[in-house]
Amino acid sequence: MSAFEDLAERVKAHLNVIYSTEDNSDLTHEILRNMRLDEFIATPEPHHNPWTQQDAIVITYSDSIKTEGEAPLKTLRQFLRANLTGFVNGVHILPFFPWSSDDGFAVIDYLQVNEGHGTWNDISAIAGDFNLMTDLVINHCSSRSRWFDNFKKGIEPGASYFVEGDPSHDLSHITRPRTSPLLRPTETATGEKNVWCTFSHDQVDLNFANPLVLLEFVKIIRFYLDRGAKIFRLDAVAFLWKDISTSCINLPETHEVIRLIRTLVEHCNTEAIIITETNIPNRENISYFGNANEAHMVYNFSLPPLLLHTLVSGDAKALKGWLMSMPPAQAGTAYLNFIASHDGIGLRPAEGLLSSEETHSLAELMERNGGKISWRSVDANTMKPYELNIALWDAFKSTFTHADDGHQLARFISAHTIMLAIEGVPAIYVHSLFGTSNDYQRAENTGHNRAINRHQWDLSALQDALEDSDSHHAQVFAELKNLLTIRKGQPAFHPNATQFTLHLGDHIFAFWRQCANRQQSIFCINNISDQAQSISLSDINLIELDAWWDLLTSTQLTRDQKTLELSPYQSVWLSNQNYHQIAPSGET
Template identity: 40%
Template structure:
């Protein structure tokens, strides 16, 4: 374990690291002796992730995890090898991301027995909300009381400190004023909201506490661990306070720990930032995150289908460098958050981004804004279900479904591990009642369902939900059965004209996939010759010179050489 001690010294210096090393070493030795669920090593084509809330489905008088398990068994288990349970801990705001107690399950959801039961049926991704904690947590309450053990757990700052260089993901102030029980007023660092208090990782005992949480999650079955808002963990006045070197060192330490204690546990960083900053969390390819979110993908696919032009997506995808032998991309189109815009700044001209935002607002989408250093505001994310983002309110369901399935074909065919949000496989529309109820734009894409209501829609063949569920399930099943979709199989993006997004997957000319998407609302001819098997239908096809694709049609073709 000497290398872990060296990592601690790189963060704090040898003297400070020594203060917590004995305690940490004891925790690690104990964790190694604990029986852990056997973990899959690495990933393959069968790994498709479901993103969901633990209270997504509800029945009267029953814990929501038990109800989720029913839905999972009946409709989802064959599709998804991994379930990302969004924060299922007691919380005070932000639908779970303001955690009051890291080691408890929200009583509405159930208890650790329900988590264990689900983990026997699927692999589970836990959210590790490591940057901040609820203002209503015991930790912060003890700070307010003046408990000396918690005196340095949070970042106090003079209210007049120049923090203009700090990267702001929200329009709210960096500092929030709190009054301690002794009457003293303190200004505390709050990156996201006044209810989400940033932890002070400059205090090594804070890190020790959070490592204890990390080990607790591993012990309780977490096979994937998502590091929420991780880029903001370390603060240095005068800097942007995002992506700082000490933040990278802490993530590397987390990876060191999970590989020491339970090898096969996957660390995923959530950093909604431009591509170059995002992939920096791969480290050297073997010492930091195993996966990073592919954040440009959701807005790029949306922009591509909205404009009927694949040039930007093609150019971006052609320039993606392979993740490496020990890392891969976590691909997604929709999540519990909005569709982030920062990752495509520099890929799409700003005027085009603003035009897209304006058009989507006209069609009913909501928008969240960020505060810039000059006190102006820019759109930060679009809040909308992905189904409604791709379509106008006047479109018919047939067109709506074609666009939606084409977008998900892109997601499922790219190199990496794909993740699908629960609202997407359910074919959900914008939830304006949810927005009105909570006052939060993000509620538009966070609708919860009574079990009997969602089952009635899924089992009625004529509903849009049922059609999307069946069609998307079919695509997922075909993907999982084809070894050439393994995340490590090379990808080459092809130039086939602005109305086409096309790529190949394969290791040699004898066996490969050719995947072609018409992303326009008109028929398009594509140059293509050869003998293929259509993976969607199983039929043999021969093309000489060209193939014509209908609007939004896509083909998954396997060479039959």
């Protein structure tokens, strides 16, 4: 059997699960032709890890940094090249397409760059400098898109591209991330129709039960690959498939669509990566790994709320319990770690990990710190806090017990020190790099809570802030660049290196990492409280024959040292190998 025939069989097997009542032979060949897999087929290696400890991603909008009179994508590339080369090697540019709402996630045209931001040449130029991560906004599109306009007119492409619902049906069992009505009444050429809108009435859900919709996205994926995209973020993919008899989340067909996309993408480029954006409870989230045949990476969505709670409470129990429960990612898969993003800090991933009382207390504290709360409907009469909308810098302003204790910077750096050491690939939101504060004016102007954490910097103002050594912006930037520099030199920080949780008391969050060849071990020990802590080195069980270094201070433990003294929110990375600033081989 030829490589093409073998791939065709695999693709058809995926389609037979998705469209079980159809003969999918023609669709199989149409998909392969549109992916140009009838011309060239790469040979992906099973369980291959196309990432090392040198990988780190920055998350940004195309216009997060602006210069008057210059296309924002050009400004962004200029800033990234000048300031982040050597510190991060990947950039996630949030939706840069024409859009109508939700800061890009209501896409009008998937094949165009927002003309106010730049061109495809600008995107490709950034992809030439960094591993480019792009959004595949796959669950829904804008109500102002050509497809939806055609839906209203009753012509293709578009007439059959959207999910319709019957308002007389009981829809209360459908999982919702928002409080708006699920169905949007829409006038069409053939009368009023009720269109499914999981998120907002400007974001109309696409009908993947129609193979033509799947084929459209196959073409879009190939288009992005041709322009340099390497990493695909499948936005809101958990809601993709609709079945009125279910909760319409995490359905088998959704998982199979992801398996199909992985098969297609990695046969085009063996280094390409699929990431699922599934802001849902932890166990459901990690199911998107499949058997190392679905997402290459899943977001570690439980980390942000748990780490925030840990550092503002001074209690590591919940975070330790979660870390112990996390299965190691199989070879060929990895966690994507983050603690802030363009969205808020989701609370659903903390369900079962934090109590309702702890979640509500955290939400109240974030409001005191200047943040806002977004809610979701549980049923017709009940709403729960869904998301904390706050800049991460302000989230650490105060704790449950102290309004202003002078430790804001220390807590902020501690959070990133922990995130950078945990198993997985780190992703840092651009505003966390600078310690950007809440943007109340932007939130007020847009009327959207999430805008509070979507500030737009003027490049000259940002450069002034980063050059002012007394500003917290400069201090945060310098600290994070130092952490990234140290991290990428440590084989034990490979995204798939061994990890074990340590138990050193409720005020200490600690874990152990070891690379595959066992030559390097790192004990990551973090004081998550506002009180000094003393740790007996006998409790860590350091191998006495080895010399041990704190990588963060480049200091060596003395042979007769019995304890480790930690200041409030201090971290140490104790290693038996001092690889600081030595270029790693990439081996684990």
